[in-house]
Amino acid sequence: MSLRHAILGIIAQKPSTGFDLLREFDAGQSVIWPAPQNEVYRVLRQLKEEGLAExxxxxxxxxxxxxxxxxxxxALAQWLAAPSDYTLRYEPVLKACFLDQASPHARLERARQDLAFFESQIALLSRPAARSPDAPDRENARTMALGLYTALASWARTIVEADEGR
Known part of the structure; x- marks a missing residue:
């Protein structure tokens, strides 16, 4: 996924200012695709220059x-119809592959940190403000992210409980 497609999708659903978009991509609020301010405005300018936004x-x-x-x-419709890249490049999942190489203490701490983060994302996504009644398609993304973080939290909780029991 690219930031340009995310911005294009949002402004196709509902015209937005750069400030509106910054709220959507706030790193403290956006679990799907956080983005810095300079990137949001740069992409908006590019989309306008390319005739994709006005x-x-x-x-x-x-x-x-x-x-x-x-x-x-x-362009948005073409991107939506194109095959998706299902390659998962998520660092916590990669680290999980090698936790057997860590000391029991390090393994437990890694799982605790991951669990705390995943639970914070679940809480964020579960807030009523996270729901987007103006954009039902984004509600689908919120639901998908909630399921992903729930599964990841379950994994981390299993590690924590197993390691604390030792």
Whole structure:
């Protein structure tokens, strides 16, 4: 997945300002795809230059609301139809493959840290504010992420419980 497709998808669902997008990609709030401010604005400029986005409104203090152009909607549809990359590149999963190489203490600490993170993401995704009634398709993504973090938390909890019992 790329940030450009995420931004294009959001502005196709609902025209948004850069500030609106920053809230969507806030690293403290976005478990799916966090992004720094400079990247969000850079991608918006590129999408506009490529004719995939356009300014649909101007607001106070020079804010601009971007929407997807017909070409942008076509590019989004093409990306959605393309085969997905199912390669999982998630560092906690890779580390799990080698936990047998760690000391029992290090293994337990790694699992505790992972469990704390996964549970924090579950709590974040379970908040009513995490739901997106304006964008039901993003509700599907939230539900998928919630299932992923629930499974990962279950794995970490199993390690913690087994190692604490030793």
């Amino acid at each position: 300014i649909v409104a101007r607001g106070a203090r020079g804010s601009r609301t971007y929407g997807a152009t017909p070409a942008g909607r076509a």
